[in-house]
Amino acid sequence: MEYFGYLASIIIGLSLGLIGGGGSILTIPILVYLFKIDPKLATSYSLFIVGITALSGCFSHYRMGNLKIKSALYFAIPSVFSILVIREVIFLEIPxxxxxxxxxxxxxxxLIMIIFAVLMMAASFSMMSQAKTEIQSVGTNYWQLAIIGAIVGIITGFLGAGGGFLIIPALLFFANLPMKEAVGTxxxxxxxxxxxxxxxxxYIGTPIDYTFLASISIMAFIGMLIGTRLSRKIDGNKLKPIxxxxxxxxxxxxxIKELFF
Structure with missing residues (x-):
């Protein structure tokens, strides 16, 4: 199972590199079911793996001119605030x-796994619908971008998911970015x-196995390199329905597994 888990970790980076999201959706199930990590700890591990993998993709997209810093900051600042409130205050109070x-x-x-499963299904419908149509607004609505950023922060804080499936449409519709710039941003x-x-x-003392995190992150990083290179030749939007x-x-x-097994 662990060997399969390492191979599956490549898909985390591959997804992030190709379509700018979806990698974090896979990270939690891989950690919980293939590596038998406690779901609560898996949310922390997911943040590290997805974060470090996304960073490697940022450099590639920066060289390609696909990063829009202003839009990213308007989205990220309220998002970060939501994350800290959820993870360092509310999450700790849940019995x-x-x-x-x-x-x-x-x-x-x-509760974490069920909510995550619902999030996965919502993400799947979002990916399939976005593949069929890509509508852009005129101009950039930074206030709406900030509000959605705060909402994504709640999801990231509770589930350890990056929320790429929400970020991409927000950047398309409210920041008026082309698909490739939306992926990079x-x-x-x-x-x-x-x-x-x-x-x-x-900061709150979560126990971390850095050796394990490094090994998973390396595999995801390999997937990111492959995905970023493929994104230059393949339209990631066409891969979203699959x-x-x-x-x-x-x-x-x-x-099914959580309810019946």
């Missing part, structure tokens, strides 16, 4: 055992969000 229904215990870990936002979130976890179906199946699998 391990939430409640019991007919003998079935609803725990924090169960999305990676910068994901890097900022994930890095701040992981730094907050270190990846969307894959993510949908993964989300359904998580719900």
């Amino acid at each position: 391990t055992l939430l409640f019991t229904v007919n003998g079935f215990q609803v725990t924090k870990n169960f 999305s990676l910068l936002i994901i890097f900022i969000n994930s890095t701040i979130g992981f730094a907050g976890d270190l 990846f969307g179906w894959f993510v949908l199946v993964m989300g359904i699998y998580i719900i």
Whole structure:
């Protein structure tokens, strides 16, 4: 399972490099089901893996002129605030055992995985619909961009997911960016969000296995290099429906596994 997990980690970077999102959607299931990491700790690990992988993609997209710093900052600043509030205040107050229904215990870990599965299915529909149409607005609406940034921060803070599937359409519709610039800018936002979130976890004393994190990050980094190179030749928008179906199946699998096994 662990060997398969390392191979699957390449897909994290591949997805980020090709379509600017989706990698974090896969990170949690890989960590929880293939490496048997506790879901709460997996959210911290996910922040590091996705963040460091996104950073490597930022350099490539910067050289290609695909980074829009102003849009990234308007999105990232409120997003970071939401992340810190969720991870360092609210998340810590959620009890391990939430409640019991007919003998079935609803725990924090169960809640994380179920919400994550729902998020995966929402992401899958988003990817499939975006592949069919790409509509842009006129001008940049920075206030709406900031509001969506705060919402994405809540998701990132609670689930350790970068939120690329939300960032991409926000940059397309509210920042009026072409697809390739949206992908590059999305990676910068994901890097900022994930890095701040992981730094907050270190501050509160989350135990970290750096050797394990480094090994997974290297595999994801390899995937990022491959994905970034392929993005110059392949339209990532055309790959989204395929990846969307894959993510949908993964989300359904998580719900079935958590409820019945």
